[in-house]
Amino acid sequence: MTMVSPSIASAARDVAAALVPHRTDIGEGVWNHIVATRPNLTSRAHTPLKLANAACHATNAALLQALANSASLEDIMPSTEVILATRALVQNGFSEDEVMSGYRVGTAYWCENWANAVEEYCPDPQLSVKVASYGTSFALGWLERVIGQVVADYRDEAERMSREGSVARAAYVRRILEDTDDGLDVGAASKDLRYDLTGRHVAFVLGRHPDSRDDAPLDPLARTLAMRLTASAPPLIVRVDLDTTLCWVPTAEVRAARIPHAPVLIGQGRPAHGLDGFRRSHREASEAVRVARLARRPAGTVTRFDDAELIALCSNDAAFCEDFVRDKLGPLTEDTDETRCLRTTLQTYFASNCNFRATAVRLGVHHNTVRYRLERIGGLLGRPPEQNRLQLELALHLADGIGLFTGVGTTASVNG
Incomplete structure (x- = not known):
């Protein structure tokens, strides 16, 4: 004044x-x-x-x-x-x-x-x-x-x-996920969470992308994702920490949804029913987002467990998984134009049930070109690829899934 x-x-x-x-x-x-x-x-x-x-x-x-x-x-x-x-x-x-x-x-x-x-x-x-x-x-x-x-x-x-409410809510949900002795009062828990644990659910796990510099809460992104899937009932959204948010959407059908450019990786479980389904869908979503991190997928993608199940099963020990891939593919793991072409040919050959002409049609090349490439692959591996088809096909699939090659594997996303 x-x-x-x-x-x-x-x-x-x-x-x-x-x-x-x-x-x-x-x-x-x-x-x-x-x-x-x-x-x-x-x-x-x-x-x-x-x-x-x-x-x-x-x-x-x-x-x-x-x-x-x-x-x-x-x-x-x-x-x-x-x-x-x-x-x-x-x-x-x-x-x-x-x-x-x-x-x-x-x-x-x-x-x-x-x-x-x-x-x-x-x-x-x-x-x-x-x-x-x-x-x-x-x-x-x-x-x-x-x-x-x-x-x-x-x-x-x-x-x-x-913050304290989020911590308490997260701890409560964690107990529900981990307490499998069937002693839980599902009705009381549903009332406490304001979410029907007896219904149908699709679980999501949102994890901040490793390259993100944004530290804003992920809850709004989870809410946006849920609203794009269904408006019939509110989702259950639980902030675990600054970088992780859990979400359950009360629906049996998953429409196309995506959050492009969002600073997250999103794992999606399969639709499931009841308390067991609540837990199972969450486990699947957690595995899906783990695979997404392992594969270094771009921010904003939704990785479905359906598309990552085999990779999730085989990649709990990431180092062992990578050793398996390198052992089975040998020189084919090198990052050159030739090896990329040979890997694509081998994947297409297996997908075509080892038929030269069907492979050639898919690749748009002459069938003799396919024969030449497969001979080259056999020479690099020291044996014809048909001899170890299961191991080779699994190794190629895992290599894509864990992003071992610079051309990161297909992103199992729900495109919107």
Whole structure:
């Protein structure tokens, strides 16, 4: 605030000193005005309203004492009552807008009372206008200072509650996933989670992409994915940590869905029913996203367990899996134009049931070219490829699935 003349400061001290003995009535008047302009407050929990009332009285007393002592705004900090009231309001579901609106309404009413008091205790008409303006500016300056602190306290408390609530919810779901002794009260758990564990589900696991620099929560992405699949009932979304979110969508059919450019890898389980299905679909989604990471798939893809089942089965020990691929394919694992061509030919040959002409048609080349390439493959491997078809076909499939080659394997995604 700008400097004021001694006469204005003196008159303001006199008005404030006259009001100090009536601070309880003034504080109650401010509170009643807030309640009158916000009638829905009376239907809310009693404890936070009691604390808010105490904060209203404490604020009024602090303003009057500051004016009575010619204190500066820097000397007034949010009281303990204000901090406790803010936290209690958050804990009982009051929105940030509701809390801030209450402060503004109360301050405006306090300024109106100040102007009336100046008229009564400062009879000099030339001075009274300036004193009224000074007290109003002081209160509004206090409001501007305190609002910043209140907003910070509100958001800190809201974040703490969200974090603790997420941790508790994640721990509860984790117990459901791990407790397979059938001692779970499914009805009570469904009620607690607000999600029907007895219905049909498709599980998803969202994991932040390793290359992502974004640390925003993944919950909104899970909600977007769920809404694209079904709008019949709300999903169950559980934040495990900053980089992992679990999601169950109550549906038996999965329509095409994708979140392009999102900084996540998404694993999708198969549709399943009941509590066992809730657990099984989640296990499948977890394996699918593990395969997606192993294969270094691009952000935003949805990897289905149906398309990753064999890779998931064989790749729990990634190093052993890679050793198997290199042992079976030998020189074919090299990253050259020739070996890439030979691998494609061999995969197509196996897919064509080892028929030269069918392979040639699929590749768009002459069947003698296929024969030549297969002879070349046999020479590199030291034996005809038909002798170890199962191992070779599995090795080629795994190499694609774990992204062993620079041309990363097919992305099993639900394209939208």
